[in-house]
Structure formats: C-alpha cells, structure tokens
Amino acid sequence: MLDRPGSAAARIIPAIDTADPARAEVLAAALAPGCGALKLGLELFTAEGPEAVRRIAPHAPVFLDLKLHDIPNTVAGAVRSLLPLRPAMLTLHAGGGAAMITAAREAAEAAGAARPILLAVTVLTSIDAATLAETGVAGGTVQQVLRLARLALAAGADGLVCSPQEVARIRDAFGQAPMLVVPGVRPAGSALGDQARVATPAEAVAAGADWLVIGRPITGAADPAAALSAIVAGLPA
C-alpha cells in the first residue's frame, strides 16, 4: 500500500481530467516529479479504458477514481478486474452501503500487500446543503459526511474522500487512522468552478488532510508544473 505522504510534494495528487491520452501523458510527465500520485478518473477511463492507466502508471502511483457504486457482487467484480492495473488508490461511493464496501475490500485483499487503498467518497465536494436536501437527505452536509464516514470505515474502507470543510470534524470523530484524501482545494484567488465546499491547500493540511486532490488550478495553468510547485511551496514541509 502507498505510504502516507512524507513531504509537502507527496501530499499533492493532481487530477488528470482529460479524454485525450496524449495530453494525459504530457501532464503526467510534467507533474510526476513534483507530486505524490496522479489521479485518473472517469473522463480518461471512459474514453481510453485500462490502456490509459498502463500508459500513465510508469510515471507515478495511480489513484484510479472510478467512484464505484453498484450491487456488492458487481463492485467486487469491478475491483477484481482493476487489480491487474495495480492502482495505488481506488474510490467507491460510501452511499453504496456497508455490504458493497465490504465486498470491495474482500476483493481487493486478493492483491495482498500490494492492494490499493480503498477510499469511500462521502458527500461530493460539488454538493451544497440545498442540493443535498434536494436528494432527500436532511440534517446538513457535515452530519451526512460523518454518518457515511462511520459506515464506510466500519465496513472496511481504508480512508475517505471528503471536502476540506469536514476534515477536522472527521479527525475529531475517528482519529488519525483513516487516510483522508481531500478534493475541493483551491489556492487563494483561483476559480471555484463547480466546487461548493472548498478551502485552500494550507487550510486543508492544517485541518488534518493527508493528500490533496487538485485539478484545474494545476492542469489549467499555462505552466502546470510551476503551478504545482507554487502550491507545494505554500505548504509546511
């Protein structure tokens, strides 16, 4: 399993969100020396499939963010199908329930010590309180994040994906053991885009985040490697 980050650079996971495999490789080559892992998600995977992962993997550990969410048998099968790609991290939606998460964990165990870190996505960082209420969830985002976090960790998730705004509450409730991977990170002055629950990189780390997932503020910059370096320079060593 990927170790927890031992330096500021190792905390950063740039999100390579593009459907173009050549662009993904250019970004991977430019960013890998200055970060801890590279995140590939639905945009590249639905366009190019496992081959895209094989092409990026030589550059850095791969966080494969497919946010699995289906019946337990299907999710377990998907995890088994993904293991030959040797992803360092995999995501699944905590809302899929305890049996789904346990099935994913049991499937992942087949990879032994090299198994991916299983991360349960709590409430997407693009969702604000009003949007959450529209889905029928009463009580607010923090309460729902804590509810899903408890469920997911008890069912076998190694860690959680949550917004920087919930990190301190999760550490208070569950301590240092869960690995916390935090998107919704915006350097001061950068555009929110579709993100709703955000904080700066330094705020997210101060709250207790292990890794920060940062996409457009890096990949949309004229010089992505320089944007990554500037973010790293703003973090404690």
Ligand SMILES: O=C(O)c1cc(=O)[nH]c(=O)n1[C@@H]1O[C@H](COP(=O)(O)O)[C@@H](O)[C@H]1O
């Ligand atoms: O699982 C994720 O990585 C994820 C969960 C979440 O709640 N919010 C979220 O933004 N993400 C991912 O994190 C990345 C954020 O990208 P930027 O908004 O461009 O920094 C995207 O690749 C999202 O798919």
